[in-house]
């Protein structure tokens with residue numbers, strides 16, 4: 001069974017009572033008024049932060065134990081469930097022919113009870129049952145969700161590969177990772193090197209100190225789809241194009257993408273692959289608003305990947321909120337609170353030479 005969604009008609013009614021619904025409705029309406037071809041694009045109605053919809057989700061999960069609303073069900077010719085939320089708000093929940101739940105009517109308590117049976121008449125069911133446009137909006141939303149999930153899992157796999165390179169002897173690992181190229185999942189053969197002793201290159205390249213060289217080479221330099229997929233992955237780790245170089249291997253047998261990353265960023269990625277969501281949840285304190293990111297925080301692998309892919313705020317181990325897509329150059333060190341909570345990979349960047357001085 002799918003998550004509860006409001007029909008567009010019910011969304012408009014909900015907009016009178018709920019900020020989230022109002023925002024969604026206004027946005028769609030603005031796009032429609034501006035003549036945009038796809039006014040429903042980006043509407044995420046299955047995830048609206050709305051109390052009635054949350055309450056409807058609970059009821060839909062246990063609907064067999066809930067008594068249908070008698071008068072409304074009789075009028076509608078199918079079971080209608082009454083959904084309650086604080087402040088006297090009420091909504092009508094039905095299940096469509098495929099068994100998926102929809103909120104089809106929302107009103108204040110008094111309006112609901114005086115109107116629900118009249119509004120949901122069987123003879124006018126084409127007015128209030130989910131319409132084609134509701135199903136189209138749902139299909140689009142599901143497609144976007146699916147694509148985001150795939151992207152997140154690709155980034156996670158790439159994190160794992162980078163982590164392996166960091167802990168591998170010589171800092172190099174040969175691997176095969178999935179990526180997307182032209183909407184197709186494609187495995188690419190890579191050699192990943194994290195060079196912690198690339199200081200000698202720094203002067204030459206004019207790079208700042210404290211940057212590490214991530215050299216990812218493609219073993220098939222002629223494969224343009226693989227190149228595209230590889231760039232996509234590297235861009236998540238280093239969105240600043242001025243810190244990414246491309247070159248053909250000297251032997252023309254490889255294609256290299258070199259990204260300069262701060263040590264802190266690499267530490268963040270490695271920490272993300274070893275931390276557990278449970279740990280993050282347990283130690284984090286909710287913060288009201290995400291502060292500017294002056295340091296890099298450790299967080300869970302999934303959260304970090306989601307943040308990078310969706311540009312969403314995530315919570316670090318220390319409890320601070322941050323958006324990992326922010327320019328990474330502003331975070332050259334790891335947050336000391338995070339480091340205290342998650343003692344990871346200390347010393348992996350200290351080569352014997354640099355340690356002796």
Ligand SMILES: [Zn+2]
Nearest residue numbers: 297318335338
């Ligand atoms: Zn932190």
